[in-house]
Amino acid sequence: MGKTITAVIPVKGNSSRLPGKNILPFGRSNLLVHKIEQLKQVEGITDIIVSSDSDIMLEMAEKAGVKAMKRPDKYANESVPFGQFLDYLCEVMPNDHIMWACVTSPLVEPYLYRKAIKTYFEKLEEGYDSLVTLHPMQSFYLDKNGPINFETGLNHKNSEYLEPIYHFTNGIDLAPKEMIARWHYNYGPNPYKLMVNKREAVDIDDIYDYVQALAMLSIPADIADIDLNDAESIERIFRTFVPGGARVVGLIQGGLRDEGTRCHPSSLSV
Numbered sequence: 457m458g459k460t461i462t463a464v465i466p467v468k469g470n471s472s473r474l475p476g477k478n479i480l481p482f483g484r485s486n487l488l489v490h491k492i493e494q495l496k497q498v499e500g501i502t503d504i505i506v507s508s509d510s511d512i513m514l515e516m517a518e519k520a521g522v523k524a525m526k527r528p529d530k531y532a533n534e535s536v537p538f539g540q541f542l543d544y545l546c547e548v549m550p551n552d553h554i555m556w557a558c559v560t561s562p563l564v565e566p567y568l569y570r571k572a573i574k575t576y577f578e579k580l581e582e583g584y585d586s587l588v589t590l591h592p593m594q595s596f597y598l599d600k601n602g603p604i605n606f607e608t609g610l611n612h613k614n615s616e617y618l619e620p621i622y623h624f625t626n627g628i629d630l631a632p633k634e635m636i637a638r639w640h641y642n643y644g645p646n647p648y649k650l651m652v653n654k655r656e657a658v659d660i661d662d663i664y665d666y667v668q669a670l671a672m673l674s675i676p677a678d679i680a681d682i683d684l685n686d687a688e689s690i691e692r693i694f695r696t697f698v699p700g701g702a703r704v705v706g707l708i709q710g711g712l713r714d715e716g717t718r719c720h721p722s723s724l725s726v
Contacts, residue, residue, distance in 0.1 A: 460502040460551035463495050469510030487559040492520040497566040500573040539640030546637040556629035560660040564627040572628045585644035586631035591657035592620035625657040
């Protein structure tokens with residue numbers, strides 16, 4: 457099996473929960489064009505193909521310099537099982553592997569695609585059959601029968617000690633095309649689980665997700681590396697994301713300057 461990859465961008469013309477979702481404004485363009493531009497920066501991808509029933513979205517894809525493939529109306533209908541749509545894709549898509557690249561995961565950046573592709577081929581050699589992105593969640597979850605991942609009473613634990621439950625982000629799914637056709641699904645029974653952070657895990661389903669993604673866009677991709685004990689780093693976050701933060705930091709630090717004291721913004725309020 458070769459190592460050629462088709463990145464498939466699936467976009468329907470309509471969305472029941474968030475109308476026009478796939479081409480909502482984002483970054484310097486919209487969600488579809490934003491995703492195309494991200495993928496064009498990834499060297500390991502052989503072809504980028506937009507699959508859509510929307511002529512408007514297909515035209516956007518062509519103008520952005522990637523292949524546009526008109527999706528039959530049958531496979532744009534939500535009543536058709538997802539597996540049947542994947543069977544169709546496996547028949548028409550080129551290359552050895554298919555990577556699912558949704559526009560609704562706009563903060564999956566080029567560096568993460570590169571990491572995923574490199575990891576994927578390494579893990580195939582180790583016996584995994586595919587790769588998916590997951591985000592570990594350590595919160596208290598219940599279903600209709602009660603607690604799922606915690607106990608009440610004397611056995612209660614703080615959330616940081618809970619066994620994580622993994623959120624499937626739909627950010628990157630990568631698998632051999634021939635196996636997708638066999639599974640009727642875009643990953644297999646033994647996927648390698650690539651963990652991603654909260655920013656990378658953003659998945660837009662509704663208006664709240666969309667607003668969150670817009671806010672997350674301005675957060676540095678390396679925010680997880682910021683030292684929360686470093687006053688200057690905290691100041692930078694505070695000035696950027698707290699309304700009036702720059703004014704408050706300036707006022708308080710000015711008031712403390714005579715005492716030779718440095719203000720840590722974690723103690724501030726606006």
